[in-house]
Each structure stands twice: as C-alpha cells, then as structure tokens.
Amino acid sequence: MARYNSVIDAIGNTPLIRLNRASEETGCEIYGKAEFMNPGQSVKDRAGLFIIRDAQEKGLLEPGGIIVEGTAGNTGIGLALVANALGYKTVIVIPETQSEEKKDALRLMGADLVEVPAVPYRNPNNYVKLSGRLARQIALTHPHGAIWANQFDNVANREGHVVTTAEEIWHQTGGDVDGFICAVGTGGTLAGTATGLKRRSGRIKIGLADPRGAALFSYYTSGELSSSGDSITEGIGQGRITANLEGFTPDFAYQIGDEEALPVIFNLVREEGLCLGGSSGINIAGAIRMAKEMGPGHTIVTVLCDYGNRYQSKLFNPAFLKEKGLPAPDWIGRPTQIDIPYEAA
Numbered sequence: 027m028a029r030y031n032s033v034i035d036a037i038g039n040t041p042l043i044r045l046n047r048a049s050e051e052t053g054c055e056i057y058g059k060a061e062f063m064n065p066g067q068s069v070k071d072r073a074g075l076f077i078i079r080d081a082q083e084k085g086l087l088e089p090g091g092i093i094v095e096g097t098a099g100n101t102g103i104g105l106a107l108v109a110n111a112l113g114y115k116t117v118i119v120i121p122e123t124q125s126e127e128k129k130d131a132l133r134l135m136g137a138d139l140v141e142v143p144a145v146p147y148r149n150p151n152n153y154v155k156l157s158g159r160l161a162r163q164i165a166l167t168h169p170h171g172a173i174w175a176n177q178f179d180n181v182a183n184r185e186g187h188v189v190t191t192a193e194e195i196w197h198q199t200g201g202d203v204d205g206f207i208c209a210v211g212t213g214g215t216l217a218g219t220a221t222g223l224k225r226r227s228g229r230i231k232i233g234l235a236d237p238r239g240a241a242l243f244s245y246y247t248s249g250e251l252s253s254s255g256d257s258i259t260e261g262i263g264q265g266r267i268t269a270n271l272e273g274f275t276p277d278f279a280y281q282i283g284d285e286e287a288l289p290v291i292f293n294l295v296r297e298e299g300l301c302l303g304g305s306s307g308i309n310i311a312g313a314i315r316m317a318k319e320m321g322p323g324h325t326i327v328t329v330l331c332d333y334g335n336r337y338q339s340k341l342f343n344p345a346f347l348k349e350k351g352l353p354a355p356d357w358i359g360r361p362t363q364i365d366i367p368y369e370a371a
C-alpha cells in the first residue's frame with residue numbers, strides 16, 4: 027500500500043470493480059470505478075481538490091480564506107476535507123431536500139451549513155445562485171477573503187477528470203475499454219472523463235445516463251432542453267448546459283427511471299456486497315443499456331459515485347420508498363432470521 031503525507035494524496039486512484047450480474051446479463055465486461063473509496067466517500071473529492079488547487083494557482087485563496095459552494099452535499103464534503111487539510115474554511119449552501127446523512131458528514135467536517143428550500147435554477151434563491159451571492163458578500167467582509175467554488179461552471183472540475191479519472195481508467199484497463207457512461211450533475215465527471223478517454227482513443231464510445239426530471243436526454247436526442255417526471259436520486263439531473271458540458275456530445279443517451287435503477291442497487295447489495303447510492307444505480311442501468319446496444323464482447327466502465335450509507339434514511343428506508351410509490355426489497359428492516367440459542371455464561 028502507498029504511504030501518503032496528507033489525506034489529499036489519497037484522493038483518486040480508485041479501483042475498478044467488475045459488476046458481475048451486469049456483465050453476465052449483457053455478455054460484456056462492465057466495471058464500476060469505485061469512487062466511494064475516496065476519503066470523502068464520493069467522486070466529488072476530485073472536483074473539490076482540483077477546484078481548490080486551481081484557485082491556489084491563480085492566487086485567489088489566502089491562508090485562512092473561505093470557500094463557499096452550493097452543493098447537493100458530496101462536493102461540499104470533498105471541498106471541506108481538502109480545505110481543512112490546507113488551512114481554509116468552508117461555507118456550504120445545500121437544498122433542504124438532500125439526505126440528512128450528507129448534512130451530518132458536512133457538520134462533522136466543521137463546514138458552516140446554510141440549508142435553503144429546493145427551488146428551480148431560474149429562481150434567484152436557487153442554492154447555486156444564492157451561494158454565488160453569499161461568496162461575494164463574505165469576500166467583502168472576511169479578513170482573509172472568500173472564493174466561490176462554482177462547480178457547475180468552473181472547468182477546473184472537468185479538467186480534474188481529464189487528467190485523473192480518464193487516465194486511471196485507460197491504464198487500469200490496459201487500453202482495452204470500449205465505452206464509458208455516467209449521469210450528469212455538473213457534467214465534470216462525464217465530459218472530463220470523455221475528453222481524456224477520447225484523447226487516448228477516438229474509438230471509445232461515450233454514453234449519458236440521465237435520470238427522469240433532467241433535461242439532457244431530450245437535449246442530446248432532440249436538441250431541446252425539456253424534462254418531465256422526477257427521481258429520488260441525489261447529485262444528478264441537470265436542466266441546462268453548464269460550462270463543464272460545453273463542447274461535449276455523447277455517442278449514446280438513455281433516460282433511466284428509478285424503477286429501473288433501484289433494483290440494480292438492491293441486487294448489488296445482496297448478491298455482490300456492494301452498497302451504493304442512487305446515482306450509481308442510474309449509471310449501472312445506463313451501462314447495461316449501452317452494453318446491450320453495443321453488443322456482447324465490449325468493455326464498458328461506469329462510476330460508482332458514492333456509498334449507500336449516505337442514503338440509509340431514504341433509498342434504504344421502506345417507509346420513504348413506500349411514500350414515493352417505489353417498491354422496497356423485503357430484506358430491509360426485517361427482523362433477524364436466525365434464532366441461535368445460546369447459554370449465558
């Protein structure tokens with residue numbers, strides 16, 4: 027095992043894990059990049075690191091300065107851990123609807139949390155717009171200044187995936203990779219990894235796995251940004267072309283519903299010991315569709331964005347699933363099945 031000087035050096039270089047049921051079902055080799063193994067337990071540690079490094083290189087961050095961001099949670103956790111390790115502070119604006127587990131992880135890191143109602147991007151009080159205004163206000167008064175991380179339109183996010191995620195996948199597969207697919211929150215992971223892989227080999231196909239309620243599937247298939255339906259997944263589902271998505275076009279696009287993604291998540295827990303968050307379910311369901319379209323014999327990589335414990339109160343909570351009209355697997359919350367008699371000492 028490697029020896030690191032700081033937790034920051036432990037970001038990235040995550041393993042690829044073969045997804046056995048998905049591979050057998052399609053006759054392809056489907057691998058998941060285990061981003062939940064990053065120190066902040068998600069793919070967004072990479073964005074946090076590259077955004078902060080970029081601000082440092084541009085001379086925008088003073089020691090003790092504040093990093094302000096609007097986030098569904100994971101980017102905030104990544105920013106907070108990198109900021110703590112480098113001597114900065116974080117102020118995180120998060121929609122109230124995001125999981126309590128992610129908010130707790132942010133509190134644990136000592137981030138100052140601003141919880142706001144979830145309203146659409148066109149509303150001036152949307153969490154992203156609000157975080158930008160807050161950053162400007164704090165920058166005026168705080169003795170060490172403040173920056174806005176601006177993950178959606180800050181291309182340091184995408185660039186991080188060009189030089190890390192794509193290169194790792196290329197080397198881990200020995201160049202034997204035919205496809206890459208994932209969902210979009212900011213677009214950093216998809217557009218950055220696509221750019222890096224296409225640079226390595228123009229024959230690698232790129233897929234978008236879009237949850238219901240997002241507008242990108244319609245944009246890339248009909249040219250129009252329009253959406254319908256919704257999803258319980260967090261951190262993904264975009265309604266506009268962010269700066270991170272500019273210049274990017276997928277080869278394949280799929281719209282994936284929760285009823286298709288959730289069984290994938292539940293089966294992985296029981297059959298393969300992998301407990302993942304909802305966006306990973308959208309990604310894997312997308313990889314299965316792409317594998318079926320490309321045909322047997324191909325190697326396809328997707329992203330295991332974060333760990334399931336981040337959504338224990340939602341995705342793995344039968345009452346929550348029932349309220350959303352989604353089926354819960356019978357093993358969650360059931361009483362212990364084996365009655366082992368034992369004698370007290």
Ligand SMILES: Cc1ncc(COP(=O)(O)O)c(C=O)c1O
Binds near residue numbers: 101210215262305
């Ligand atoms: C759980 C989860 N999955 C996927 C993503 C999407 O990644 P990206 O912002 O790189 O598109 C995010 C982003 O916040 C996330 O939190």
